[in-house]
Amino acid sequence: MHSRKNQRDLTRTEKKRLVDAILELKRSGRYDDFVTLHRQYYVTDGESRPRPAHMTPSFFPxxxxxxLEFEKALQSVDPRVSVPYWDWTRDNTAKSSLWAEDFLGGNGRPGDRQVMTGPFAYRRGGWRIRAEVTDDHFLRRNFGRPSAPVTLPGAAEVDRALGDPVYDTAPWNSVSATGFRNRIEGWGIRGGRGIANHNKVHRWIGGSMAGAASPDDPVFWLHHAFIDLLWSRWQKTHPRARYLPARALPADDPQRDRIFPLDRPMPPWDVAPSQLMDHTRLYRYV
Amino acid sequence: MNPTSGPGEEPAGAPRPVRRAVLRAVFTAAVLAGTGGALAPVLLQGQGPGGPGQERDAVGPERFSELYKGREIRGTATTVVPAGAQAHAGTSFAAPAADVSVDGRTLHVMRRADGSYLSTVTHYESFPTLLETARAAVDELGTAQLSAVSPHTI
Known part of the structure; x- marks a missing residue:
């Protein structure tokens, strides 16, 4: 059992340990395996393959x-480390200590968006990303996307999602107009609403985080720890609500083989959503 | 090095993008002759409530080539699917027969159930047309070039 803290509460030493462990995973090549994994399982709902990770009820589990796998890898380097969370409703500017020199470094520079500060700046020598999206090997950020500005989601946007008493709804994909899952995952609904919460944060950071290799930016983990915490808060707010769908969909439903109901094991770990409903045996948020 | 200008192209900072060819969102003779099979499912989907063309983002066979912020963007879609058609029935689309490039490098696009597109550059936001997808990619790229490496080989 370990604790996941709000990143704003980390001590200087805790930040350094986390950064060092991440850099060590990078050096060993294990970090890039995580980036590849995310890309591999990013299947859209325009495809007919199973999609365990995005545009799907099992987005949270x-x-x-x-x-958990990433945290385990970090802890194999330094057992005192855990993944902190970034509450972007609160620390919602480029001036947050999250982006300081001693933690994740700051925004990218104009032009090529290259991050020039902090331990993940290319020139520091420890953070070379694979050129899978652009030709560059440096981390890119583009805070707020000045070309068409976006802001980080506020508490009201999160509260709207937390207030939805239903976990997810048909058609169980990116066009599900109601349900907690897609309100947090945040796909825009045509004629309804724009991108929200999870997607909007990826967009606000921009650069690497906006693209297909988003875990290239270590803030990915802090963002998703907060998403994980929001799931936990939703469960507490709606104690009788359950993960949906609870059972396999009817045979004539086109989503039947593409999504993961409660007991269907998810690749690549063969772990079912039902095994991940309660994190309190493994870690807690403080 | 100034990647935003090249031989015969508009200088960087041109007041507005120069359209080399207009967007042809209509059934061209070439498309009809060449991709009749691909059109069939689209025509069927067009029979749905409201019909095609009701909204501005019902896309036809898209084809464009323009200079946007100093970058040459091109795109063609050989299948014709109205964005949003039967989205709520969970319709899926075949792998997009779309070919989009920025300065000659392939921009890989994926599709959502509502027919809109996302690209490897903008993975958390989708756009009704390939043209908007390409422009959004340019906005996000800044001066960067797309990777020459295909993600399918990684």
Missing amino acids: WHRQYL
Whole structure:
């Protein structure tokens, strides 16, 4: 059992240990395996393959297991480390200590968006990303996307999602107009609403986080720890609500084989959503 | 090095993008002749409530080539699917027969159930047309070039 803290409460030493453990995973090549895994399981609902990670009810449990695996890897380097969370409703500017020199470094520079500060700046020598999206090997950020500005989601946007008493709804994908899951995952609904919460945060950071190799930016983990915490808060707010769908969909439902109801094991770990409903045996949020 | 200008192209900072060819969101003879099979499912989907063309983002076979913020963007879609058609029935689309590039490098696109597109550059936001997808990618890229490496080989 370990604790996941709000990143704003980390001590200087805790930040350094976390950064060092991340850099060590990078050095050993294990970090990039996590980036690849995320890309591999990013299947859209325009495809007919199973999609465990995005545009799907198992968005929360899949990422919970993904974070657990990453945290396990970090702890194999330094057992005192855990993944902190970033409450972006509160620390919602580029001036947050999250982006300081001693933690994740700051925004990218104009032009090529290259992050020039902090331990993940390319010139520091410890953070070379694979050129899978652009030709560059440096981490990119583009806070707020000045070309078409976006802001980080506020508490009201999160509260709207937490207030939805239903976990997820048909058609169980990115066009589900109601349900906690897609209100947090945050796909825009045509003629309804724009992107929200989870997606909007990826968009606000921009650069690497906006693209197909988003875990290239270590803030990915802090963002998703907060998403994980929001799931936990939703469960507490609606104690009688359950993960949906609880059972396999009817045979004639096109989503039947593409999504993961409560007891269907998710790749690549063969862990079912039902095994991930309660994190309190494993870690707690403080 | 200024990647926003090249031989015969508009200088960086041109007041507005120069359209080399207009967006042709209509059934061209070439498309009809060449992709009749691909059109069939689209025509069927067009029979749905409201019909095609009701909203501005019902896309036809898209084809564009323009200079946007100094970058050459091109795109063609050989299948014709109205964005949003039967989205609520959970319709899926075949792998998009779309070919989009920025300065000659392939921009990989994926599709959502509502027919909109996302790209490897903008993975958490989708756009009704390939043109908007390409422009959004340019906005996000800044001066960067797309990777020459295909994600399918990684």
